[in-house]
Amino acid sequence: MKNDVAFRIERYRRIIDVSLDLASTLDLNELLKRINRLAVELTNAEASSILLYDERKNQLYFAVADNPETEAALSSVVVPPESIAGWVATHREAVFVPDVQQDQRFFRNVEQMLNFQTRSIMATPMLIKGRLIGVLETLNKQNGPFTEEDLEMLMVLSAQAAVAIENSRLFQQGDLINELVHEIRTPLSSISTISYLLQRPDVSETQRQELAGMIQKEIERLNGLTNTFLDYSRLESGRMRFTPTPFDLSGLIEECVRIVSPQAIEKGVRLEKELAANLPIFNGDRDKLKQVLLNLLSNAIKYNRPRGDVTLKLWRNEKTLFISVSDTGVGIPPEDLPHIGERFFRAGNVERKVTGTGLGLSICKHIVEAHAGQMQVSSQINQGTTFTIELPLKDPA
Ligand SMILES: Nc1ncnc2c1ncn2[C@@H]1O[C@H](COP(=O)(O)OP(=O)(O)OP(=O)(O)O)[C@@H](O)[C@H]1O
Ligand SMILES: [Mg+2]
Missing domain, CATH: 1.10.287 (Helix Hairpins)
Structure with a gap:
């Protein structure tokens, strides 16, 4: 009994962690993945799926795949009240199905597609003030049947998940x-x-x-x-595809410099490049990295002073490629530095007439991170700014 209490408290603690965890991301895809992971973990299940509800069409669709096979299911839809999830959506009530093979509502199509043998299902509606956001299902308890406590955990998770999903959509x-x-x-x-x-x-x-x-x-x-x-x-939304190919860095640099030079000439800014002699053939998505360089160079020109300088440097060590773009421009106020790279963020010292969306750097950051790299910035107000990118070089072995 005592154990039972300790176990309960532990679970509630987990629930609190969960709500903090869910509140910390506004990226819908990432959020759905987390909810999925948590559902499996909290109920000790083999798998879980999230179906989101499309109110206009009165359809549920699979929104997250926890393994490559499930991706096949992502395009399939469920029209309530068909299937167990559909029943949950229609009745706005949780269900417990200890043996799906005995249940009329069980939907075999998806299972066949997934090549996954479902024994038991527990499903809860994700609701906000009675409005349906979707259905959260967990499949196959690891040992024994799902319990009332599992259900309670899933219901708490569903309620929090509903709010987090709604928030991220609104945002x-x-x-x-x-x-x-x-x-x-x-x-x-x-x-x-x-x-x-x-x-x-x-x-x-x-x-x-x-x-x-x-x-x-x-x-x-x-x-x-x-x-x-x-x-x-x-x-x-995670729909951007990255296609890595080996390419020559100096060719890319030439191309970028050519593209931004009219902008530099117009602003009266001098562009210089310093390329180390031992640059490798880099393996990455050339077009995406070009976009990163173009945005950094165009920022360095845009936020520069007339007759300022922009310097592009590339060098490497054994494991890392470094790219830096420095300018002699307006700089970034220290209080704004931590926000650089957040979407729509533009520093307070930027003149209104300098147009921009404040999306460029957040796109750069995403792309660099997709290459397992990182981007840093250092800046002195009215002196200049340097953005440095580090990209790991793959071990030739
Ligand atoms: N080299 C730089 N020097 C000074 N401030 C910079 C520099 N680069 C970026 N910033 C600051 O960071 C903000 C965000 O840059 P980002 O490239 O994301 O957007 P943007 O240039 O305003 O618009 P966009 O690139 O979408 O056209 C800028 O608005 C500016 O305040
Ligand atoms: Mg920009």
Whole structure:
């Protein structure tokens, strides 16, 4: 009995950890993975799945795969009340099914697809004030049948999971779309003004040329914006694919420098590069790394002073490739440094007329981390900033 109490307390402690853990991420994919892991762990089950509810279509769909085989199930949908999860969704009630083979509601399609032998299921609705977010299921208790206590744990987890999922959705959709609209409106309204001017009869041919050029520029900006947002949302949802190939670093550097030099010339900034002689052939996603370099270089130019310098350096040691981009610009205030790389974050000392979304660096960070690397920043206000990237070099063996 005493043991029982200790066990209970231990479980409640776990629940508190869980709620802290779930509250600490707003990345939906990561969140779903954590919920899945916790469901298995808390109920001592073999597997677990999360079905999210689409209110408009009245469908449940599998949202997370805990092994490669389950990925096949991700496209399958359940229409309540069919299947056990569907029953839970319809009745907004938890179920315990000790032997699924004896249960009419059991849905064999998914099981066949998964190549997974289900014996028992426990499923709870994920609800917020009675509104259904999804269904959380755990499958096959490791030893013996699921208990009332397991059910209680799963219910507590479901309630917390529902809130965490809702939060992350609101954060992602709300902010991203608001920001996108906000960013798109500015170039749109300039295009509208310019085209109005273009239609006036008193505009000279030279002015006409100039205005057409401005439209072209705004359109390029819009294009850039949509790409940034797409990249960002792909990264966030884990849909971005990385394809590593071996490539020559100096070729990549030449290309990047060529792309940003018009921007540097326009701003009157000098670009220099220092490449070590012993650079390796690097194995990584060339296009994605190009994007990282372009954003760092364009920041270094954008946040520089006229006649400032930008220096791009590459060197290596046995295990690591280092890339740094330094500038002699406005710098980043010390209180803002910890927030650099957070999405939409722009430092307080940036002039309003310098346009940007504050997404560039968070995309860089994601990409560098996807290469098992890291990015650091050091900065002195009004002196300059250095971003340094470290990328592990794969052991040739
Ligand atoms: N080299 C730099 N010097 C000074 N501040 C910088 C530098 N690089 C980045 N920052 C600061 O970090 C913020 C975030 O940079 P980030 O590249 O993510 O966004 P952005 O340049 O504002 O917009 P975007 O890259 O999406 O067009 C910038 O707004 C700026 O305040
Ligand atoms: Mg930027």
